[in-house]
Amino acid sequence: MTAAQAAPRPLPAPGAWRGAAWAVRRDLRLxxxxxxxxxxxxxxxxxxxxxxxxxxxxxxxxxxxxxxxVLWVAALLASLLALPRLFAMDFxxxxxxxxxxxxxxLPALISGKIAAHWLxxxxxxxxxxxxxxxxxxxxxxxxxxLALGLLLGTPTLSLMGAVGAALTLGLRNGxxxxxxxxxxxxPILIFGAGxxxxxxxxxxxxxxxxxxxxxxxxxxxxxxxAAAAAVRMALD
Amino acid sequence: MTLLALxxxxxxxxxxxxxxxVLDDVSFELDAxxxxxxxxxxxxxxxxxxxxxxxxxxAAQGTLSWRGVAVAPLDAELRAAxxxxxxxxxxxxxxxxxxxLASQTSLHAGSADSGAIxxxxxxxxxxxxxxLPARALSMGQRRRIGLARLALVPRPxxxxxxxxxxxxxxxxxxxxxxxxxxxxxGGMAIIATHQxxxxxxxxxxxxxxx
Numbered sequence: 423m424t425a426a427q428a429a430p431r432p433l434p435a436p437g438a439w440r441g442a443a444w445a446v447r448r449d450l451r452l453x454x455x456x457x458x459x460x461x462x463x464x465x466x467x468x469x470x471x472x473x474x475x476x477x478x479x480x481x482x483x484x485x486x487x488x489x490x491x492v493l494w495v496a497a498l499l500a501s502l503l504a505l506p507r508l509f510a511m512d513f514x515x516x517x518x519x520x521x522x523x524x525x526x527x528l529p530a531l532i533s534g535k536i537a538a539h540w541l542x543x544x545x546x547x548x549x550x551x552x553x554x555x556x557x558x559x560x561x562x563x564x565x566x567x568l569a570l571g572l573l574l575g576t577p578t579l580s581l582m583g584a585v586g587a588a589l590t591l592g593l594r595n596g597x598x599x600x601x602x603x604x605x606x607x608x609p610i611l612i613f614g615a616g617x618x619x620x621x622x623x624x625x626x627x628x629x630x631x632x633x634x635x636x637x638x639x640x641x642x643x644x645x646x647x648a649a650a651a652a653v654r655m656a657l658d
Numbered sequence: 659m660t661l662l663a664l665x666x667x668x669x670x671x672x673x674x675x676x677x678x679x680v681l682d683d684v685s686f687e688l689d690a691x692x693x694x695x696x697x698x699x700x701x702x703x704x705x706x707x708x709x710x711x712x713x714x715x716x717a718a719q720g721t722l723s724w725r726g727v728a729v730a731p732l733d734a735e736l737r738a739a740x741x742x743x744x745x746x747x748x749x750x751x752x753x754x755x756x757x758x759l760a761s762q763t764s765l766h767a768g769s770a771d772s773g774a775i776x777x778x779x780x781x782x783x784x785x786x787x788x789x790l791p792a793r794a795l796s797m798g799q800r801r802r803i804g805l806a807r808l809a810l811v812p813r814p815x816x817x818x819x820x821x822x823x824x825x826x827x828x829x830x831x832x833x834x835x836x837x838x839x840x841x842x843x844g845g846m847a848i849i850a851t852h853q854x855x856x857x858x859x860x861x862x863x864x865x866x867x868x
Contacts (some may be wrong), residue, residue: 440768450759455752516746519714524765525738654732657716 442528445534446541452492454543456626459507463500464546470496471554482559489558490568490618494611497547497572498579502600502607504543505583508535513591519657529650536584536646544576564618571614574634581638581645582606587651610637660726661846662711662815667720669706680706681717684867690814690844691861693837694725695851698867704850705745705819707867711848712742712817741766741813745820747804751793754805755784758792759803759810767813778806782832797824805829808836814842816847830855 453460473486474492512518512535521531551572552565560568586603617630669681680703686694698704709715716731723729726734749758757774763770768796779788782802787795792803801824808816816837824829834857837847841861849855 442814444765451757452750452752499759516744516748519742519744519746519748520748520762522732523712523714523740523742525734525768525809526765643766655787658731 424582434485438527438530441524441530442534442537444526445521445531446538449535450540450541453538460542463504463543463552464504467496467500467547468550470499470553472557475557482532482558485558486560487624489555489560490564490615490622492558493551493554493568494572494575497576498600498607498611499553500547501544501576501579501583502603504539504585505603506596506599508584508587508632509591510587518653522654522657524527527647531583532650532653533642534590535562536580536649539584540577540580544580548572560618560622563621567621567631568618570631571634572616574631574638575610575614578610578634578638578641579607581649582610584649585645585652588649590655591653610634611631613637660687660689660755661723663723664707664711664717665723667707667710667717667722669703669710669715670716671706678706681702682776682781683711683720683844684865685720686863686865687846688846690846691841693841693849693857693862694865695849695862696865697851699722699852702867704867708742708744708817708819708850709850712740713737739813740815740817741811742817743804743807743821744783744818747800749792749800749803752791754789755779755790755795755799755803756788758771761807762807763810766807766813768862770788770810772829778809779803781809782806782829787851789802798829801825802829805833805836808840814845815847815848818847818849820852821848822851839849 471493474488476484477489509518513520522528524531548569552569555565555568583603586599586606589602590599613630613633617634618629620627620630663686663854665685667681667684668679670677670679672678682685684703684707688694696704696707706715710717711852713722713729713731713733720729720732724733724739729736748762750761753761756779759779760775762772763775776788779785782805784799784806787799792800795803801821805821806817822834826834834855839851840847849860
């Protein structure tokens, strides 16, 4: 036995942050290389939020009442649209296998993937929402709360969706993912749209926004660990 | 001292409603400088055995030991000692050959030195494909990118699943040379293959699966 065998080689410091940074960098680069796919969610969001006012008609009271709900439902469905791609490609081409074997902790790599996924698919929705809210005649405060709510809510959707995406890896049935994830999305939808309504009716939105922030904090920890466990199960 | 040991490993998988025994009571040991070549037909359980040895999947029965200690799947010490190259090359079609190799290397080794990446690509005669997206590469070239990682990420145990598949004669002799050098330095390798890749010697053992 040689010296190299006797002492295990020094590991690259398996830092969680470096692992997450690796995954963020790689996934963002991949997302930017396939811009057509990247735009699909945003396009879907813009189309729905533009067609509804046209379909409902120019009743400003009705539009203002419908606006928050429609914008949130559209954001939620746009987020769902992007979910299957989160892990499926890496699962099929063996990257996920290599990620579990790397010295970095798997939850760190997974959370990096989720962060990149949100930056590529969630953040554009948040950025576009004030502009789309104008089409429903929402005022300044309502638009601020809408964007703030989406800023807190869409990462939660990505995180909880990631658990569903990891659990349904290798299954052909795409509808299962939606069935699994939608019940988890419902509270986020209720509080998100409720926050804008609360501002419109003159109540403060603090309670709803705090709940959205709490859900984000809880899923930041819980969902990454659950998704990593589900990925390990899928590979076994 | 035996470094890696699989003892009486069994595993079965569900195919629809039928449970099929994939591995039945397989054992082998591996010491520094040794190679185990696993032969067998398609669906003989070669990949399953390699995945268990790499710590990727768990054995239904039997134990996997590393440095004399029984380890669970995805054990941190075993993970840090293994390079596993499976069927899938883990390449991204959108990235170039160089970016793919750099990305894989930094995933496993923490960082990737661009000079070393360029040398490894040169060694596997991928100079001209360096800036091509992986989708434009042939199967053999994709396989070469995967194998180029062996020189960049120093690990004592190589686990290679059909490394000779899609590889031409020049690539095969390069691979064999690397394996011989690896064994000479006290490294270990487990290789699944359905063809004879031309390695022999006292440190090479065969294991046939049926």
